[in-house]
Amino acid sequence: MDDTASISSTSSAEEVARFTAMAESWWNPDGKFKPLHKFNPVRLAYMRRVLCRHFNRDATPIAPFTGLSLLDIGCGGGLLSEPLARMGFAVTGIDAGERNVSIAQTHAQQSGIAIDYRAGGPETLSGETFDVVISMEVIEHVPAPESFIAQAAQRLKPGGVFIGATMNRTAKAYALAVVGAEYVLGWLPKGTHDWKKFVKPSEFAGYLRHANIETSEIVGASYNLVAGDWVETQNLDVNYMILGVKAV
Amino acid sequence: MERVDVLVIGAGPVGALTAALMAQAGVRVMVIEAGEPQILSAPASDGRAIALALSAKRSLDVGGFWTHLSPFAEAILDIQVTDGNAPVLLHYDHRHVGDNPFGWIVENEEIKSAALKRLKELGIAVKSSTIVESWEFTASAAKATLSNGERIEAGLVVAADGRPSPTRQAAGIKIKGWDYGQSAIVCAIGHEKPHNNVAYEHFLPSGPFAILPMTATQTGYRSGIVWTEKRHLGTAIMAQEDAYFLGELSEKVGDFLGQITLAGPRFAYPLTFQMAERTIDSRLALVGDAAHGMHPIAGQGLNLGIRDAAALAQVVVEGARLGQDVGGTAVLERYQRWRRFDTGMMMGVTDGLNHLFSNRNPLLTAARDIGLLAVAHCPPAKRLFSRHAMGVVGDLPRPLQGLPL
Numbered sequence: 001m002d003d004t005a006s007i008s009s010t011s012s013a014e015e016v017a018r019f020t021a022m023a024e025s026w027w028n029p030d031g032k033f034k035p036l037h038k039f040n041p042v043r044l045a046y047m048r049r050v051l052c053r054h055f056n057r058d059a060t061p062i063a064p065f066t067g068l069s070l071l072d073i074g075c076g077g078g079l080l081s082e083p084l085a086r087m088g089f090a091v092t093g094i095d096a097g098e099r100n101v102s103i104a105q106t107h108a109q110q111s112g113i114a115i116d117y118r119a120g121g122p123e124t125l126s127g128e129t130f131d132v133v134i135s136m137e138v139i140e141h142v143p144a145p146e147s148f149i150a151q152a153a154q155r156l157k158p159g160g161v162f163i164g165a166t167m168n169r170t171a172k173a174y175a176l177a178v179v180g181a182e183y184v185l186g187w188l189p190k191g192t193h194d195w196k197k198f199v200k201p202s203e204f205a206g207y208l209r210h211a212n213i214e215t216s217e218i219v220g221a222s223y224n225l226v227a228g229d230w231v232e233t234q235n236l237d238v239n240y241m242i243l244g245v246k247a248v
Numbered sequence: 249m250e251r252v253d254v255l256v257i258g259a260g261p262v263g264a265l266t267a268a269l270m271a272q273a274g275v276r277v278m279v280i281e282a283g284e285p286q287i288l289s290a291p292a293s294d295g296r297a298i299a300l301a302l303s304a305k306r307s308l309d310v311g312g313f314w315t316h317l318s319p320f321a322e323a324i325l326d327i328q329v330t331d332g333n334a335p336v337l338l339h340y341d342h343r344h345v346g347d348n349p350f351g352w353i354v355e356n357e358e359i360k361s362a363a364l365k366r367l368k369e370l371g372i373a374v375k376s377s378t379i380v381e382s383w384e385f386t387a388s389a390a391k392a393t394l395s396n397g398e399r400i401e402a403g404l405v406v407a408a409d410g411r412p413s414p415t416r417q418a419a420g421i422k423i424k425g426w427d428y429g430q431s432a433i434v435c436a437i438g439h440e441k442p443h444n445n446v447a448y449e450h451f452l453p454s455g456p457f458a459i460l461p462m463t464a465t466q467t468g469y470r471s472g473i474v475w476t477e478k479r480h481l482g483t484a485i486m487a488q489e490d491a492y493f494l495g496e497l498s499e500k501v502g503d504f505l506g507q508i509t510l511a512g513p514r515f516a517y518p519l520t521f522q523m524a525e526r527t528i529d530s531r532l533a534l535v536g537d538a539a540h541g542m543h544p545i546a547g548q549g550l551n552l553g554i555r556d557a558a559a560l561a562q563v564v565v566e567g568a569r570l571g572q573d574v575g576g577t578a579v580l581e582r583y584q585r586w587r588r589f590d591t592g593m594m595m596g597v598t599d600g601l602n603h604l605f606s607n608r609n610p611l612l613t614a615a616r617d618i619g620l621l622a623v624a625h626c627p628p629a630k631r632l633f634s635r636h637a638m639g640v641v642g643d644l645p646r647p648l649q650g651l652p653l
């Protein structure tokens with residue numbers, strides 16, 4: 001068995017190996033992860049807005065979230081952990097791929113940003129809790145999504161915020177994300193996504209509810225081919241972000 | 249090694265505005281300047297009377313410069329254009345285009361001095377008599393070794409070091425350009441009668457000649473002169489005694505201002521045009537004259553630089569708020585995209601200008617200049633133009649609209 005995969009029982013070996021193989025180019029904005037680099041601004045803008053609202057922080061300073069902790073589950077090369085740390089969060093980033101974690105660590109060090117990166121799944125952090133837990137584009141890669149969410153929820157403080165993102169299990173998502181992005185546009189390596197594992201918003205909200213997290217909003221994100229940018233939308237057919245608050 | 253978000257090279261008007269707009273929003277900025285501290289604390293006159301457009305004035309306001317500058321700014325309420333010795337060809341009255349003046353005339357040294365006052369207020373220490381000795385660019389930072397031995401690490405370097413821009417040269421960015429073979433003689437004059445806030449532009453065969461309304465001092469009314477001549481004639485005119493020079497100048501100005509006197513030293517600037525092949529590089533953005541230098545008669549050099557400063561500050565601040573790497577490709581490409589059209593249009597206009605200025609056909613010349621003036625001085629026309637072009641990538645940078653970042 002692959003050594004990185006053995007670290008986490010909630011991630012399947014194949015999935016981990018696939019992302020680890022791509023890890024070296026994480027930080028190249030024109031490299032293999034270009035779609036993520038393009039996608040991140042809309043997600044970060046969303047997170048900043050809703051988190052400022054939730055924690056009652058003034059949105060004008062560059063780092064409004066000082067004093068708050070955040071756990072990034074499935075942090076990969078740190079493409080979201082670093083920006084969130086710059087926004088003031090004390091960030092802990094975990095990833096099942098050990099190589100990802102090393103890459104993330106190296107990069108954060110070079111950028112002069114302090115982030116606590118560790119290899120493993122959410123279950124390896126027992127005892128620690130955070131003000132915010134995020135898990136972006138991870139749930140569609142884990143073998144048991146419901147128990148994954150249950151683990152993630154345990155890391156959240158009462159009254160804390162969970163933000164997740166994934167892809168809807170619709171024909172349109174299959175067409176765009178699998179056929180379009182992987183096969184036609186070649187944005188993502190073939191086999192990145194398994195459509196059967198995509199999660200419907202109702203299912204996601206259900207997993208959260210069982211874990212004591214009440215969903216407060218779901219927004220879509222769509223790619224505007226003309227502008228070459230991602231934008232927030234009401235349409236949840238393909239990519240969406242889900243926001244929930246843990247019961248006190 | 250000290251680490252900052254942004255290292256600005258050059259404390260001229262454009263570098264200082266870029267630094268102020270960013271620092272106001274919480275970006276950690278450092279400014280280094282080759283000039284000596286004495287020159288910085290009391291900038292000497294360089295004879296330039298700068299015409300600032302409304303959007304530039306708004307940006308200077310947002311950057312906190314305008315409070316220091318307004319006592320030295322004279323509004324332009326009318327523009328009169330004449331061709332050769334013909335009667336007035338065109339008359340623009342600001343009331344035809346709205347409530348705002350066409351622009352303001354301010355001496356360049358007052359802009360520089362306001363800039364430094366503002367940086368001081370913001371607690372930005374300008375490292376004077378300092379240049380960058382060597383650069384090292386890594387994947388995550390630009391590292392500069394300064395002439396005082398210090399080493400600075402920055403996410404982004406802003407080259408605001410004027411036309412020669414050693415920073416641009418070090419990055420290997422080439423420039424395109426040409427020499428107009430002309431010089432602009434500039435100086436301030438005193439006069440008996442008020443200028444009534446009128447700017448005059450005379451298109452003479454030798455080149456354009458402008459009289460720009462300046463603020464009055466205790467010694468009386470003042471205006472700024474921009475007198476374009478073929479280079480060798482310019483040199484000869486500059487070599488003349490003051491009395492003789494004044495005589496020739498009086499003839500050109502005419503008698504509508506009454507008796508005129510020289511109100512400051514005169515300067516001659518060789519007129520060249522240059523444009524950097526690109527305005528960004530790895531962790532580097534060019535702003536102001538470092539990116540583009542144009543014919544002063546267009547009155548656009550600093551105005552364009554101010555638009556660079558506003559656009560760059562906005563993309564950096566918005567990027568920083570999203571936790572992005574401020575010197576990363578995403579931020580820099582947004583800057584380059586945002587400025588490309590505006591700068592390109594100016595290049596085209598100036599190119600046309602170059603050809604038409606060397607053309608003696610008065611109608612052609614007038615047509616050109618009217619178009620230019622309309623674009624340069626009439627905010628609605630300009631707004632229409634910029635809006636149209638910038639529609640795709642968003643609106644005008646916020647400071648140009650008078651809005652904070």
Ligand SMILES: Cc1cc2nc3c(=O)[nH]c(=O)nc-3n(C[C@H](O)[C@H](O)[C@H](O)COP(=O)(O)OP(=O)(O)OC[C@H]3O[C@@H](n4cnc5c(N)ncnc54)[C@H](O)[C@@H]3O)c2cc1C
Nearest residue numbers: 258260261262282299409410536537544547548549550551
């Ligand atoms: C005669 C004349 C009339 C003009 N009239 C107008 C007008 O009416 N309207 C208008 O908009 N524009 C006008 N302009 C253009 C305007 O003056 C310039 O566009 C403007 O000054 C550019 O500002 P800047 O900050 O980019 O560059 P600069 O003012 O050249 O400042 C560059 C700064 O960088 C510093 N520096 C240089 N090298 C280094 C280094 N290696 N390290 C650190 N610092 C360095 C310099 O000391 C300087 O302080 C006119 C120009 C001329 C010549």
